[in-house]
Amino acid sequence: MSTILLIEQILNGLQFGVMLFLMAAGLTLIFGVMGLINLAHGSLYMIGAFAAAAVAGWSGNFLLALIASLIAAAIFGVIVEMTVIRRLYKRDHLDQVLATFALILIFSEATRWTFGSFPLFLDIPAVLKGTVILPGGIEYSLYRLTIILIGLAVALGLYLLISKTRVGMRIRAGENDREMIGALGVDISVLYTMVFALGAALAGLSGALVGAIQSVEVGMGEPVLILAFVVIVIGGIGSIRGALAGAILVGLTDTLGRTLLPVLFSSFMDGSAATTVGSALASMLIYILMAGVLIFKPTGLFGSA
Amino acid sequence: MISKNAKRTVKALGAATALALSLGQVAVADGHAGKLKVGMLTTLTGGGAGLGVDIRDGFLLAIEQSGNAGIEVVVEDDQRKPDIAVQVADKMIQSEKVDILTGIVFSNLALAVAPSATAQGKFYISPNAGPAQLAGRGCHENYFNVAWQNDGPHEAAGATANKMGIKKAFIWAPNYPAGQDALTGFKRTFEGEVAQEVFTKLGQTDYAAEIAQMRASDADGIFFFAPGGMGISFLKQYADSGVDLPLVGPAFSFDQTILPAVGAAAEGVLNTAQWAPDLDNDASRAFVESFKEAYGRIPSIYAQQGFDTGLLIASAATKADVKDADAFRAALREADFTSTRGDFKFGNNQHPIQDFWVRKVIQLDDGTFINTAVEVALEDRQDVYATECALDW
Numbered sequence: 001m002s003t004i005l006l007i008e009q010i011l012n013g014l015q016f017g018v019m020l021f022l023m024a025a026g027l028t029l030i031f032g033v034m035g036l037i038n039l040a041h042g043s044l045y046m047i048g049a050f051a052a053a054a055v056a057g058w059s060g061n062f063l064l065a066l067i068a069s070l071i072a073a074a075i076f077g078v079i080v081e082m083t084v085i086r087r088l089y090k091r092d093h094l095d096q097v098l099a100t101f102a103l104i105l106i107f108s109e110a111t112r113w114t115f116g117s118f119p120l121f122l123d124i125p126a127v128l129k130g131t132v133i134l135p136g137g138i139e140y141s142l143y144r145l146t147i148i149l150i151g152l153a154v155a156l157g158l159y160l161l162i163s164k165t166r167v168g169m170r171i172r173a174g175e176n177d178r179e180m181i182g183a184l185g186v187d188i189s190v191l192y193t194m195v196f197a198l199g200a201a202l203a204g205l206s207g208a209l210v211g212a213i214q215s216v217e218v219g220m221g222e223p224v225l226i227l228a229f230v231v232i233v234i235g236g237i238g239s240i241r242g243a244l245a246g247a248i249l250v251g252l253t254d255t256l257g258r259t260l261l262p263v264l265f266s267s268f269m270d271g272s273a274a275t276t277v278g279s280a281l282a283s284m285l286i287y288i289l290m291a292g293v294l295i296f297k298p299t300g301l302f303g304s305a
Numbered sequence: 306m307i308s309k310n311a312k313r314t315v316k317a318l319g320a321a322t323a324l325a326l327s328l329g330q331v332a333v334a335d336g337h338a339g340k341l342k343v344g345m346l347t348t349l350t351g352g353g354a355g356l357g358v359d360i361r362d363g364f365l366l367a368i369e370q371s372g373n374a375g376i377e378v379v380v381e382d383d384q385r386k387p388d389i390a391v392q393v394a395d396k397m398i399q400s401e402k403v404d405i406l407t408g409i410v411f412s413n414l415a416l417a418v419a420p421s422a423t424a425q426g427k428f429y430i431s432p433n434a435g436p437a438q439l440a441g442r443g444c445h446e447n448y449f450n451v452a453w454q455n456d457g458p459h460e461a462a463g464a465t466a467n468k469m470g471i472k473k474a475f476i477w478a479p480n481y482p483a484g485q486d487a488l489t490g491f492k493r494t495f496e497g498e499v500a501q502e503v504f505t506k507l508g509q510t511d512y513a514a515e516i517a518q519m520r521a522s523d524a525d526g527i528f529f530f531a532p533g534g535m536g537i538s539f540l541k542q543y544a545d546s547g548v549d550l551p552l553v554g555p556a557f558s559f560d561q562t563i564l565p566a567v568g569a570a571a572e573g574v575l576n577t578a579q580w581a582p583d584l585d586n587d588a589s590r591a592f593v594e595s596f597k598e599a600y601g602r603i604p605s606i607y608a609q610q611g612f613d614t615g616l617l618i619a620s621a622a623t624k625a626d627v628k629d630a631d632a633f634r635a636a637l638r639e640a641d642f643t644s645t646r647g648d649f650k651f652g653n654n655q656h657p658i659q660d661f662w663v664r665k666v667i668q669l670d671d672g673t674f675i676n677t678a679v680e681v682a683l684e685d686r687q688d689v690y691a692t693e694c695a696l697d698w
Contacts, residue, residue, distance in 0.1 A: 005521040012513035108350065118355045118602075119537055119566035124545055131547035139520065141545055144513065213542050214510045215534035215566060219351035223508060255514045262503070272502060279480050279504040 017251025018151030022206035024231040024243040026199025032238025039100040042221025043107035048204025049211035053122040062125035073204020081196040119217040236303025257285040344397035347408035349382035353533040355562040363608035367615025387417040404627040412436040412483035423447040432614040441690030454688035458555035459490030461577035461661035461682040471526030473500040478530040480504035487530035500524035532557040544570035561605035564674040581678035589645040616642040654694035
C-alpha cells in the first residue's frame, strides 16, 4: 500500500469522523444537559436531508438547501421538544427510549407518505464538484474536503459557544446542577428547548451534507444513529470534546480497518478468503474498539467519573 | 447526575440500540376470500424499500389483471431483517394459512425463509433472490425462482466486460450471499484478470475508502453489484471522485428505482438483466403501459419480476388446485404464461432458462433516465448449479 493511498484513507477516515461528530455532538449535548436519550436524533438527520433535497430540487441552490436543512430540523426539534420530550425529562431512561423510538416510527412513516418510498435526488453543488490536488500529489474530492472543514468549524464554534458565552455558561451550569440554576432565575425550559433545537439543527446539517453524496431515503438515519451512540459511549457521555475524539477515532478505525485488514490477511491467506475474513472483521472493529475503551475507562475517554 | 445513573444509562442505551435495530412493522392486507392464498413478504420499510414496493406493485397488478377473484394476497413487511422475515413467514404460514409465499428481495432473507416454508409443505416462489444454495444441491420441489439464479446477470456482465475490452477489472460487492454470488458469476465469464476484489458491508453508504483503492489499483474497468441505496451512494461518490474507469454491472446497480436519485452520474453505463422497459414484445409493452397507468412511474426489473411471478401463479391457479400440491407443482413447471421477457421456461432445478440483455442508461427528451435494451448478452442461459440439483421431472 502506497503512502499516497494511506494518506487519502486517513483523510477519508477524518471526513467520516467529522460527519459522525455532527450527529454525536447534538446527541451528547442533549444527554449531558437534560439527561435525555434521544433515539429520534436519526429522524432529525433524515428530515435535514429531505428538506435539503426538496429545497435543492425547487431552487437549485445548495446553500439555500443547507439553510433549509438547519431550519427544518431545528423547527421539528422545537416542536418535538415542546410536545413530547418535555414530558420525559423526569422519567426513567427506558421511558425516554420508548417514547423517542415511537417518534422514529412516526417520522419515518410521515416522510414516506410525503415523499414516497423511492430515494430523492440531491447532488453536490457545481462549485464543489470534482477533485483538488493536495500537496504531495494526493487527488481528493473537493466536497469531502469541504465537509471536513465545515465539521471542524462547527467543532470550534461549539467550543467557543460553550466555554466563552453566557448561553454556554448556562449550558454548563445546567449539566452540573439543574436545580441551582433554576433557583438563580434562569428559565430552564427555554434553555432546554434551545439546546434541543441546536442539537437537532446539527443533525439536520449533517443529513444534508451527507445526502449530497449518499442516498436520501427513509430510514437513512438509523445506521448513523447507532454509530453516533458508539461515538458518545467511547468519548464519554455528555462531553463535546469526547464526541469529537470518539467520532474521529471511530471514523479512522472503520476506514483504515476496511482497507488495511484485507491487505494484512492476504499476506498469509489466499485472496478471496482474505477479503472475506478481513472485511468481516473490519465491520466488527469499532465495536471491539468500544469494548476495549470501556474495559479501561468505563465512563469513556472524556467522561466524568 | 451522570455518575449516579451511569449503570442505568448503559442499560437504556442497550435497549435503545436493540429498538433502533428492530424498526416497526407495517401490514397491508387486501383481496377477497378465496381458495388460493399468497403471502407477499417483502421489504417495505427502511433501505431497500423501493425494491420491495416495486415487487409488490408488479405482483398485485398481475393478480388484478388475471381477474381471478379466488386469489387472495396478504402483504407484510420484512424490514430487510432475517429474524423479522422468519417471524412474519411463520405467522403467515401458521395463522394466516397461506398456500404460497413470495416477495423476498434479499438473498440472506430468502435463505432464512424459503427452506422452512418448503419444509412445512408450502410453495415458495421467488420473485428476486436466487442464492446458489437453493439452486444446486439445496433445490426443492416446492421452491421456484421466476427471476434468475443470482449468478445470471453477473455472468452476463462478465461477457459484456469482455466485449468492452476490459482486461484488468476491479470488482466489488457487499458481503452477503448475493454479493458473493455476484463476484463468482462475474469471474465465471470474465476472460481478463481480476486486479482487486473487495467486499463491503451490506448497507454501507460511504465508499470513499473503496474508491481510493480503485484509484490506486492498475485496473482498466470496474465491475460492481450494489442494489438499492448502496448503488445510489456509490455512483454519486464515484462520479465526483475523478476516477474515470468504465463501469459495468448487473441491472441492480443501475435500475429504475435508483436512476432518478443518481441522475447524470449513471448516463451511458452498460448493465445486464433479463428485461428492459423498452423490450420489443407485446407482453412487455402492455405491462409497461398498465404499470405506468396504475402507479405513475416506469417499472423497474423488480416490478417486472413481481409481475411475472403473479402471471405464473395465476396461470397455475387456472389449471390446478393448490391443495393438490403435485398437480399444482406440475402446473407451475409448465410456466404456461406469456412472460414480459419473451422466451421463458424452467430448468430441472425450477430456475429460469432465459436470455440476458445488455442495457444502456440513456436520458429521454423529458429528462428522465431509463435503461434501453442494446443486445442479447447471453442466450438461453441456464445456471451452472442446475446439474447439482437432484430434481427430475
